[in-house]
Amino acid sequence: MSRREPHVLARGFFASDPVVVAPLLLNKVVVVGQGSARRSGRIVEVEAYRADDPASHSYRGLTARTAVMFGPPGHLYVYRSYGLHWCANVVCGAEGEGAAVLLRAIEPLTGLPAMYASRAGIRRDVDLGSGPGKLTQALGISGADNGADLTDPGGLHLAADGVAPPAAPGVSRRIGISVAVDVPWRWFVADSAHISKLPGPGRPGQRRSGPSAPGPGHPLPPIDQS
């Protein structure tokens, strides 16, 4: 491990259950473009989705849209949300598994002028990437990036710059879904001002978790309502 010299995450990093990978992605860096066109942001909020999860796009099996999600880990799955926005996911687990982690918020690090240019009407840094649709717009990610290999340092990639994931990340239910709403598969940097929403107030959300979140072996906690 180097000091703070950013290093690109390797394929193996992504080859685990998304419930395990998701919290580890906190404080990692998303890098888009190179040289003066380079934009980057620190991941401060994520959500996990798996094939045995009714809220996941992969739940109904492989389709044209979700092909990337069922491909090898370490690639980017991009889809259009509500006909207007792009959402970016990191494919996890083994090839064919259909697992991914949704990037929900970033803290802008570099290339802020370009981000502001991409997000008309925005005036504050915290409004640049504090949401799934916002961060893709700020970073310039679109459907054209679907399938991108995140381990390729020459392209859109993920890097570690020496900042460790939070020892006690915030944990809560996922946002914006209508099924499997009880699974605590949303993680965020608790003291970040750049997350999309604070711990769900209406519902008894979840408090912070300890160092370890819901483990790997766990099939699926409370989804089974019956």
Add this chain to the structure above:
DNA sequence: TAAAAGATCCCCT
């Protein structure tokens, strides 16, 4: 062939 729902954001009241 048609229809509905959706991992959201922003503006208006």
Add this chain to the structure above:
DNA sequence: GGGGATCTTTTAT
């Protein structure tokens, strides 16, 4: 705090 914009994917006739 509430609703509209906007369009792709999937599922139902």
